[in-house]
Amino acid sequence: MIASAIHLDDMLPIASSKTSYKRVDMESILxxxxxxxxxxxxxxxxxxxxxxxxxIGMGALYVQSxxxxxxxxxxxxxxxxxxxxxxxxxxxxGVLSLLEVTQxxxxxxxxxxxxxxxxxxxxxxxxxxxxxxxxxxxxxxxxVLTSDSYYCQVCQIEVNERFFHSIWWDCCILRxxxxxxxxxxxxxxxxxxxxxxxxxxxxxxxxxxxxxxxxPDDCNDVYxxxxxxxxxxxxxxxxxxxxVIALLLIQQLLVYVPKYSEPQWRRLINILNI
Numbered sequence: 001m002i003a004s005a006i007h008l009d010d011m012l013p014i015a016s017s018k019t020s021y022k023r024v025d026m027e028s029i030l031x032x033x034x035x036x037x038x039x040x041x042x043x044x045x046x047x048x049x050x051x052x053x054x055x056i057g058m059g060a061l062y063v064q065s066x067x068x069x070x071x072x073x074x075x076x077x078x079x080x081x082x083x084x085x086x087x088x089x090x091x092x093x094g095v096l097s098l099l100e101v102t103q104x105x106x107x108x109x110x111x112x113x114x115x116x117x118x119x120x121x122x123x124x125x126x127x128x129x130x131x132x133x134x135x136x137x138x139x140x141x142x143x144v145l146t147s148d149s150y151y152c153q154v155c156q157i158e159v160n161e162r163f164f165h166s167i168w169w170d171c172c173i174l175r176x177x178x179x180x181x182x183x184x185x186x187x188x189x190x191x192x193x194x195x196x197x198x199x200x201x202x203x204x205x206x207x208x209x210x211x212x213x214x215x216p217d218d219c220n221d222v223y224x225x226x227x228x229x230x231x232x233x234x235x236x237x238x239x240x241x242x243x244v245i246a247l248l249l250i251q252q253l254l255v256y257v258p259k260y261s262e263p264q265w266r267r268l269i270n271i272l273n274i
Contacts, residue, residue, distance in 0.1 A: 031079040035086060039237065043229035052233075053240055060244065063167070072154045077170035083241065088113065090234040091195055094227060100202045109198065112191040119184035124169065126177035130159075163256050178260050182252055185245055192242040199235040203228045 042052040063076065091109070095101060150162040152172050161175040173181050200206075200216035207217045222232040 027073050027075040028078045030075060031082040032085075035079065035082050039086070039230065039233050042233040042236075043223070043226060045223060049233055049236060053236060056237070057240060073167075074170060076167045080168045083237075087192075087195070087234050087238050090231055091199060094231045094234075095199045095202050097227075098202050098231075101198050105194075105198055109191065109195055112187055112194060116184055116187035116191050119180050119187060120169065123173075123177045123180035123184055124171055126180060127171040127174060130174055130176050163259065175260065178256070182249075182257070185249055185252070189242055189245045189249065192238045192245070196235040196238040196242065199231050199238075203231045203235075 038052050038056065042049040096106060150160075151158050152162065152165050154165045154167065155172055159172055159174060163173045163175070163178055165172050166181070169181075171177075197215070200219070201214040203219070203222050204216035205218035206214040209215045219232060222228040
């Protein structure tokens with residue numbers, strides 16, 4: 001009876017470790033399965049497109065509203081990467097195949113995309129370096145924290161000069177990598193606006209807004225062909241992503257940009273007062 005109460009994972013730590021790895025791997029893989037299935041479902045009709053986009057938006061809001069420690073999962077980072085990969089593939093393989101996007105427009109898109117990837121890569125690299133070298137890592141959690149230290153409930157470590165933890169990028173945003181984060185978000189916003197505008201004006205009937213700037217007008221026929229529908233749905237998803245980034249940038253402008261620039265302003269004031 002006593003032996004039966006002992007968990008098998010306790011008796012076989014190797015098996016327990018493998019189970020944990022499988023769970024983590026599955027959480028990382030799931031977004032690459034769920035997201036395309038949802039986008040494919042949204043291509044059926046306009047009502048399903050609206051329903052899927054609302055469902056994704058409500059899911060993102062629910063995740064953001066949960067306690068931070070519950071979002072300790074690679075699922076959200078994989079969702080970010082899978083979103084970028086699928087939107088890029090749809091644009092390059094779907095939108096460009098319709099032969100209405102010029103080489104210059106595609107070049108601008110690729111330059112914006114490459115710049116965005118560079119900034120986010122640097123953001124992750126700096127965060128990993130700061131935590132690994134100890135310049136932003138104090139020690140394992142202790143009940144007493146210094147004035148400039150914060151305990152990240154997701155990373156489960158004490159860090160210095162921390163602004164917040166981004167579950168969508170799976171790293172802490174610290175002072176050393178904050179400008180890379182902000183620059184990456186700005187580039188992501190403009191990349192999405194440029195790419196979705198090219199996509200929508202390709203699959204929909206466009207109109208001239210000003211000069212050579214086109215805007216989508218009539219999109220009623222996109223659901224009759226799968227190629228047009230998947231491009232349209234991906235663009236709508238991209239616009240939703242751009243809206244979220246716009247709200248995030250407003251938050252950064254009101255909260256974290258002043259916090260980041262506060263030491264510089266203090267030094268400037270001290271110099272002027274001398």
